[in-house]
Amino acid sequence: MTVRTPQVWLPAQFADLTDLPPGLEYARWDGRSAFPSDPAEVEFYAPPLTKDIDVIGRPLPRMTRLRAVQALSSGTDELRAELDRLPRPVTLCNAGAAPAPSTAELALALILASLRGIPESVRAQDGGAWRPEVFPSLYGRSVLIVGYGAVGSALEDLLVPFGCAVTRVAGTDRDAPRGPVRSAAHLPRLVADADVVVLSVPLTPQTRQLFDAGMLAGMKDGALLVNVARGAVVDTDALLKETHEGRLRAALDVTDPEPLPPGHPLRETPGVLITPHVGAFTSSLWPRLEQLIRRQLRRFAAGEELANIVSR
Incomplete structure (x- = not known):
């Protein structure tokens, strides 16, 4: 009887990844070839390390022995939808805390x-103009972090030198090392007191358009909304109205739609700063992803439960 060797596909960018567990057969794919x-x-x-879900999902219907998918990002909403279409259960894991330091760094920036x-x-x-103005300082401001997971806690670490009054929100009330975490039920009251609101929640049915017209209207005049989560967490039309009127400012690493089409009014709205969904992607991310892949493959080869499971 022939014993099959479990096959593993890794991104082509992991071509130099060494010290992988024996007993598995490895191949690399770039998503194009x-x-x-x-x-x-x-x-x-x-x-492959790409945001194109069509590329990621192309081989899935043919992977009839697939048992585990290891995403290289924190957000897995599109990939989870692809796996839900398969006729068999597959364990989906996200990147856990690996992207958190880079994403928190961009949030602060x-x-x-x-x-x-x-x-x-x-x-x-x-x-060619010289226009000196007086702008607000971050020192001593009140910051509301909505989505107090790996990114949210990493951001709070970075805010310590600024003496900010940080309020934390997650799915349920709990205690964290730096203080209490409030549930989302408290949001309407909490947004009214925040100078800066940072979104770092996963996109789920509960968080889709969490910041709708009503929630945005509840923010204080002149407040800043920072989104490093997913674009669909915010109602784009409602945000456009608030920023176009100058009542709110926004700094967005993610948008809905994404990418923003040419000529979209958010691109031209004063007080709106947009980066092209690059929060996690820094030179420090790759070594953390390599460590994650190595740990997960060792668990997989040993028949142990994987880490960072988000769905089965």
């Missing part, structure tokens, strides 16, 4: 850039 082996033999799939008027200064520089 031909499949590196028969998808029907693959049991563990780490998709967006806060500082928006509060201190960096976009306005860049536009003035491009036009």
Whole structure:
């Protein structure tokens, strides 16, 4: 009787990844070229590092022996929808805390850039103008973190030197090392007191358009909304209205739709700063992803439960 060796597909970017557990057969795929082996033999799939769900999902219907998918991002809403269409259960894991330091770093950069008027200064520089203005400081401001997981807690660490009054929100009331975490039921009251609101929640049916017209209207005048979660957590039309009127500012690493089509009014709205969904992608991310893949494959080879499971 022939004993099958479980096959593993890894992204082509992991070509130099070493110290992988024995007993597994490895192949690398870049998402563009031909499949590196028969998808029907693959049991563990780490998709190519791309945001194109069509690329990620292309081999899935043929992966009839697939048991586990290891996403390389924190958000897995689109990938989870692809797996839900398969006729068999597959364990889906996200990247856990690996992207958190980079995403929190960008969140802080967006806060500082928006509060201190960096976009306005860049536009003035491009036009050859010299326009000194007085902008708000982050020091001593009240910051509401909506989605107090790995990214939210990492951001709070970065905010410590600024002496901010941080309020934390997650799915349920609980205690955290830095203080209490409130449930989302408290949001309407909490947003009214926050100078800065940072969104770092996963996209779920409960969080889709969590910040709708009513929630945005409840924010204080002049407040800053920072979104490093998913674009659909915010009602784009409602946000456009609030920012176009100048009542709120926004700093967005994610949008809905994404990418924003040319000519979309959010691109031209004063007080709106947009980055192209790059929160996690820094030079420090790759070593953390390699460590994650190595740990997960060791668990998989040993028949142990994987970490960071988000669905089966």
